[in-house]
Amino acid sequence: MVKKVNDQNGDDPEKSIFQRVSRRDFLLITGAALGGLTAVGFLKPEKVDPKRAASGETAGKQRWGMLIDINKCIGCNYCTYACQAANNLDDDMIYNAVTTETTKNGSPYFLSRPCMHCDEPPCVHVCPVNATYLRPDGIVTMNYDLCIGCRYCQVACPYDARVFNWKEHKGKSPRIPSFGQAEVKSRPRGVMEKCTFCQHRIDAGIERNLTPGVDIQATPACVVACPTKARVFGDLHDPESPVSKALTQSKTYIRLREELSTDPKVFYIPPKEA
């Protein structure tokens, strides 16, 4: 664009640079430059600073986050299955979806997608009854007793992380016992459900002086189940936690839909070919 402007107006070398550039061109150049800078500011993935993210709104002692290495993911769906087993979910309810996507070059990769546990969660903002809320440690969770099943949150979530419980689920998930045991009690029919970063494991683990992300009993089921260790979990405040270390070590990481300013706490290492 800029080059084109020069081509049109650079035919008279006698004129000074100010004379050669018309006001219209000046405005175009300036606008394009500003726009470009803004775009870079928003799009450049390296700009995401975990410390900045870590110093976000939540003021708890810990701040749980996850890093998913897309390059390690082999699409086995074990995270989905382990999640279904731990939360005692039927086949048709998936908190943690794994989809096949393609890079710009057309090579496929697997995108596994739990709840992003945003620091600015749209779902929380829209909930009319405060059934869903942001815990001090950054986990976006549900109070199923308050939920009226209006599904506003499902519409608001840009990551499609919420599923509605259409039917009362009795009995065991088909993923039990291959992928784990039911760890939380069943939800009533007609509530919105979502990934909780296995808060029951984290809470019980901290009571027993365990470190979530390190001790498997206190780490989300999907992280433990991953056969290739593509998922890393831990406290973003703690520089020694597995997730902080992994974020420091990795050259690149992104968050999904950064432009929406939801400030997610799930980070991704993007596919290499992209």
Place this chain on the structure above:
Amino acid sequence: MHPYKNYRNLVIAVVILSAFLIVGSVNLLGEGLLFSKVNANPSYPMKQSQDTTPTPVPTVEVKIDHTKFPILQQKFATGPDVTKACLSCHQDSASQIMQTSHWTLEVIDPNTGDSLGKRHLINNTTLGLGSNEPRCNSCHIGYDYKDKTFDFKVQENVDCLACHDTTGTYKKFPAGAGNPAYEPKEFDGKIWEALDLSAIALNVGKTSRQTCGNCHFSGGSKDVVKHADLDPSLLNTTKKVDAHMGVDGLNYQCTECHKTTNHKISGTLYSGDAGERVTCDQCHDGKPHPKEIINNHLGRLACETCHVPQFSKNGSASLVSWDWSKAGTMGEDGKPVIKKDNNGNPIYDTQKGELTWQENIVPSYRWFNGKVQYVNLMTKIDPSKPVVINQFQGEFGDKDSKIYPVKILKGKIPFDSGNNTLVIPHLYPTTPEDQDAYWASYDWNKAIASGMTYNDAQFSGQFGFIEAEYNRVENHMIAPSTGTLTCKDCHTATGGRLDFVSLGYSTEDAKRLTQFPPYGLKMASLESNAPACISCHKDITEAWQQSKHSGKSVGCAACHTLESGKQHPGSPMAVDRSENVCGVCHLDHLNDWKASKHAEAGITCIACHEAHTQSQKLVGGNKATCESCHHKAAADVPHSTHFKAGLKCTDCHDYTNLSTGHNFAIGADTCLRCHGENLHASNLIASFSSPTPSGSTTAVAGADKGVTPTPAVALSTVEQLVAKEGGVLGFPIWLGVLLGILIGGAVVWLLIGIDPGKESDDKESNE
């Protein structure tokens, strides 16, 4: 002439020849070119055929016929005469013998400088040598060693025949101070005839089990008294009893292991000189077992610990206790008596006291590093507790120590209760008038005083009897791999062979080692039994109950451990999710897995196996857990005939006799295990072959591992088909020739059938 007519005969000849060639070459190719023969004995390493037996180095046997030597063709009156004749050729032999403990009965400990050996030591069988030489030295390889004045430098007193007799008739007189009976003599009511020394001297040769056994079978005055692992049954034993000496097996002579150079025979375990020992690793390398987990024991266990599962297993009871304090009680007639048990073993002997014999003795187990602390005549002992005459050195944690199976001979022996030392009494009357000897007067006081004076030792005049123990490592009668101890002989909760705590293991270690399988991780307070866990973890326990683990009493604590000093449920029963926790027992699987791509990617056991049921993690309609990750293969395979026939991934990728299948590679035998019988052969030909094995099944049924014929059978069947006379088509030669003539004839007929006459007529007419 028409050119066609010119070449007609040639064409016919070529066609017939080609027909022969075609049929012939088909037959020839069948012999090997078309199909390279399948080797019925594949050279890939079969686990079963792993041969760890060392092959003896072939030596050139030079047979020297001693009967031809004039110097031996004479009448020998005494043993020394024979020795002189021997030494006339073997000049160095006597001086070599004189360096060895066989001659000196003395070993100088290179570490301490102590004088050891039979000349100095005390034992709790026949107590000691000094003053009893005429009787004891019937096992000395010299002549006339009747007292301590014996001159160890006289060469002709070396008894060559004791070791080099091949006739089996050479026997030393039991109380002859090393001399054989030169004239008929009586001992214990038995007449010992004079030996034909001339005949024996003509038939000298190599040592044998018989010559070694003459002394070593009967140490301590009788067979199987000292050693329970050396008895005359070894002369003609089976490999089941002794893996090395079994006449139906390796049939080794003693010197096969007890390597001998210049008459120096290696072998003593108790000498401080480790270089003199005979060890298994002379032949067996450091990792002799195919299973690594067994090799891992070798740092702590001597080979004998497992390979000598019991003593006196050969039907001959061994002495376990000798109580000298009971000696001296005469029979009703006032004369010495001998009472025997049903097997003919003396249980009471006026001369010796009370003897206890036992068969199939379970060994005791002791740490031993090759060093022994002996109690000699000078050593002060504590009379309040049993004296261990030869205390084995070594303990838990000492890197030179290993656990050995030990025969402990107990008993009571006389001791000097004034000086608190052991004594060597004068037992055997050297002359008929010798009334100091115990076996003449049955007076301990006189016997001890006489013996101690003879041995230049102090005697206070007071004596008593003290319990004494003598330890012997029993390392003969090595059981073959089929007769050894097994894991559960030690790793069991009750009745295990090893008392880990008294061997020095911590109680925690002992606890984990007395389970099967012993788990490699420390545990604290929780038992491994599932009932304790089921009260809270019902679902998990139920899953476990479906597993093979539950059937084999591999409980929760086999994998789950609690950090030391912590309490559950306050602290979790953590589990190592790495491959190592399974690999503790499933070592072969672990090793195969390590060679796989899965290992490279860090995909461990629990990625495919559910931890509690150990079943595959199946999802949806998947047949194998492989399909979860190998999407592309899973998408392709439904089109294959194999898949349509009902097979799943693991039916090929985990189906080989060459490994556990856990490297997921297709083995060389995988295809043949199902297709071996009819590979490369039509059904028609198969009917010509010998009857197929009864395991003959279709490919689908063959997928069931239970009914498939072994690859060896399948391979040999293929070879039978291929190697059948006449080649791949199975035609006999004559049939080939006939077929060739027929084909040739048909072609000729076709060619002749085209009437060339007309054409030639035309040509002629044109001319």
